[in-house]
Amino acid sequence: MMRGARVAIWFVWLALIAAVGWGVARHLQISSDLRDFVPPARTADQKLLLDEIGKGPGSRLLLLAISGAPQDRLAALSRGLQDALSHERAFAQVANGGNDLAEIASDLLPYRYLLSSTLDAHRFDAAYLHAQLQQRVEDLSSPAASMLEPWLKRDPTLETLKLAQSWAPARQPKLVDGVWFSDRGEALLVAETRAAGFDPGAQAAAIASLQKHFASLPGAAQAQLVISGPGWFGVEASRTTRAEADRFGAITTIGFVLMLLLAYRSAVPIVVTALPLLSGAVVGFALLALIFGHAHGITVAFGFTLLGVAQEYPLRVFSHRRIGIETSQCVRELWPLLATAIVSVCIAYLAFFASGVAGLQQLAVFTIGGLVVAGVCTRWLLPLIVPPATRDMAATPGLARAWHFLAHLPRPRWVPWLVAVAGVLVVAFAPGKFWQNDLSALTPIPKAELQRDARLRAELGAPDVRYLLVLHAPTSEGVLALSERIAPQMRQLVANHAVDGFELPSGFLPSAATQIARRAKLPDAAQLQAALQQAMEGLPFRAGVFAPFVADVEAARKLPPLTPEQFERSPVGARLASMLVQQGDGWVGLGTLSGVNDSAAFDALTKTTGGAVHLLDLKGSTESLVEAYRHRILIALGIAALLLCIAVTLALRGPRRALHVLGPMTLATLLVLVVLRACGISLSLFHLVSLTLAAGLGLHYALFFERRTGDEREDLRTLHATLVCVASALLVFGVLALSSVPVLRAIGLTVALGVAFHFTLSVLMAPAEHLRGER
C-alpha cells in the first residue's frame, strides 16, 4: 500500500477515535461515590454501615483548627469564619462554641415543659416551686448569677438550662474569648457539610468555599487553617493519588517513547502502537455509557491499567515484521496466539464481572470490551497503516547472544517443584495477616494527619467512630419509646464502666406519649398562680415578677407534642436527624457511645429488648464486608483460573503443552505472593487485581516462548517482542511501585514483581529443546 494511503487511514482512524471519544465524553458521567466499589450489603448492619459511611453525621463533619496568630485574632477569625459559613449552602451547621446553648434551646422554648424530664418526677405545686425559688435566691448570690438572671422571670425552674445542659456534648473544648480553643492554643470549629462524606466532588466544593471564605477574612493571611475529617481525607486522597499518577504517567510516557525509539530505531511504532489501545479505550467507555450510563473514577483508572496488556499486541506485530513480507502476513501468523491470549485474559477479567460489585462489573465490561477491540484493530486495521519493514528485529545487535545465554541456562526439572513447595510454605507460614481487611490501611493520608485528626476529635469530644448503638422499631415514635426504655440500663452500663458516655435519640426528643404525659401534669393558670403565691412567701422576689412563667406554662398546655420533623428543623435538630433514620419500611435509632470498655456488656441489653437494640461495631462490620467481598472475588477468580486452564489446553491441543504455559504462570504468581508475604505485606483487593493483570501479561510471555516456530530468526523476534513488552511493563509499574500512595504502590509493586517472575519463569520453564533448536 502507498505511503499516502497509510497516512490517510491513520488520520481517519485517529479522527474516528476522537469522534467516538468526544461523543462518549459528553454522555458518560464520571461518578465518585465510593459505594460503587463496596460490595452490596447483605446484613442489616452492613446496610446501615453503608448508609452511615455515605450520609452519616460522623462522615459529614469537618474539624477545623486555626493557629499561628495571637489568641484574640484567632478568636476573631473563628467568629468570622463561623459567620461566613452559616450563610453558605454547602454547610448544614458550623459550631465554634460561640453559639450559646441557651440561645439554641430558646428556639424550642415553648416546648420546654414537654421536653424536659422535670415533670416526670415533680409537679408545679407550692412545695416544689418554693424549693426551686429558694434555690434561685441562692443562685442570685452565686458567681454564675448573671447567666441565670435573664431566664429567671420566664423560667424559674430553669428547664431551658436543663435542656441545654442535657444536649451539650459530654466533653467540650475550653472556651477562650467565647470560642473553642484546643490545649495547643488553636481555635477549633466543627463544620457539618450537607453533602455526604464520601462524595469527594461535593466535599471538594465545600472545602474550596470554606478555604475561600477563610482567605477573605481580615488577618487570615497571618494564620493557618487546618482541615481534618473524612471529607477532607477523601479529597486529599484523590488529589494526591491523581497528582502522583499524573507525575508518574509523564515519567513513564517519556521513558516508553525513548524505549520504543531504542528498540525499533524508528518513530513509526510510537505513532502507530497507541491506536489499538486508544480504540479499545473509547469503545470501552462507549460500552460503559451504553450499559451503565456512568463510570466510576476508579474504574477508569484501573481500566486503563488493565487495558495496558493490549499495548503488547501492536508491539508484537512490530517485532515480528520481516523484510519483504507484508505486515498483514505477519499479523496473520501471530493471530492464533494473540487470539488465545486475548480470550484467556478476557476470561480472567470476567471474574470481576462475577464479583457483583458495581464498580468491578464496570471494570470487567470496560477491559473485556477494550481488549477485544484492541485485538481486532491489531489484526485487521493495524496492517493497513504499518509500513513495510526495513529492518528485521532478529538482527538487533546482541539479541542472538542473549538468546543463546537464555537457551543454555541450566534447567533442572526438580527446581520448579522445590520452588513451589518452598513458596507454599512461605506463603502459608510467614508471620503477619494474610489479608488486609482494614480499609484505612490503604489510605494515602500521612500518619501525622491521621494523628492530628484523632487529637482534634478528642479535643472536640466527637463521639467514638467505631461503635454505635442501633435501635430498631417500626416507627420513629417506636424508636423514641424504645430509646426511653433503655436509658436507665444505659446509665447502669456507665455506672459499671462498660461505657464512658452515651447519647440516645430520646435524649433530644422524648416520645409523643411521654410529652403528652408531661403536658397533662401542667397546672392551669389559676392553680399555678395560687401555687406561686404560696411559694413566694418569705422569699425576697418582687410580686408579679413571674407573670411570664405563668403565661408560658398556659401556652405549653395547648401545644401538640413536638414531632421529629419539627425538632429537626431547629438549630439542634441536625443532631436528632442523624440519630433517627428511616431504613426500608422501619426506623432505626442510632445512639452514639464514647469510650466503649466492654462491648460484651451490651449483650444483656440486646437480650432484654428481644434483639431490638444492639451494638454495631463499625470496624467489625466493614471488615466482614470486605471479607465477604474478597470471598466472592476469590471464588470468581478460582472459576476464571479453571476456565483459563481449559481454554489454554484446548487452544494448545493437549495438557503437555498447556503445562508449559500454565506452569510458569502459576509459579510466578506464587513467587509474587512469596515476596509480598516475606515483606510482611497483607493482601488487599488491589493486590488481587494486580496479580490478575500480571498473570495476563505472563500468559503472553509463556504462550510465545512455548511456540514451535522451527525458525531461529522468528525465535529471536519473539525474544525481541517479549523483551520490549517486559521492559515497558517494568518501566510503567516499577515507577508506580515507588509511589507514596499505598494503592498505587500495591499495584506497581505487584505487577512489576509479577512481570519479572513471569518472564524469568517463562524462559526457564519453556521446553528447552525448542530454545536450543533441538527440534
Add this chain to the structure above:
Amino acid sequence: MPRTLRSSRICNRRILRDALIAFALIASCGAFAAEPGLAESLLAGIAKTPPVSTPFVQVSYRGVLDRPLVVSGTLQWLGGDRMQRDIDKPFKETAKIGEGELSVQRGSGDVHRMPLARAPQAGAMLAGFRALLGGDVSALQQDFTLSAQGGSAHWVITLAPRTTQLKRQLVSIVIDGRAHEPRCLTVTDANGDSSITLVGAMAEAGLRSTAPLESALAARCRNSQ
C-alpha cells in the same frame, strides 16, 4: 488630705513590670512623693503570697428582688487563676474557680460545672481578687483597663472591661481600700444589678443593717475612718 494623684492607664503588654511602674507612679505623684519606698510598701502591703484567705460579706442588689441578698463566708486566693469562695451564711456553698472553669456545690448536692466564659461575674471576681490579694495586675491586662485614684487614707482601683463580650455583661469592678488593706469590691452588671463585697476588716466588722441601702454601703466603703 487625699487628692487625686494621677490616673494611670496601663495598656502595655510587659505586664508585671508595668504594673509596678504604675503603682509607683500613683504613689510618687502624690502627697507622699517625698517618701521613697511608699509605692513598694503599698504594693507589698497589698500583695500577698498565696494562699491568701479573708472573710467576706457580699450584698447583692438584684432587679427581680425587692430587698438585697446578703451572704458571708471566706474567700481564698490559691494562686494563679485559682480561687475558692465558701459561703457559710445563710446557706452553705463552695464555689471554685480554676483552669477556666467554675464549679459550684451547694450544701452536699451535686457539683455544677461551667466554663468561666459563661459566668463573667465569676471571672470578674477572680480578676478583682487577683489584683487585690496577689497584687498581680498582670493577669488583668487582657480583659480590663485599669485606673487608680486616691491616697493612703482611701484609694480606688477601677477595672473597666475591654472586650465587647465582657462589656455586654459588666460595667465595672471597683476596689476600695485604705493603706495596705482592700476593703470593698463593687461589681456593676450591664443590666443595672450590682453587688458589694466587703473583705478583711470591713467584713469582720459586719453589716449595720440586715438590708443596707446600696448608697449607704458604698459610702461606707469610701469612708476613710
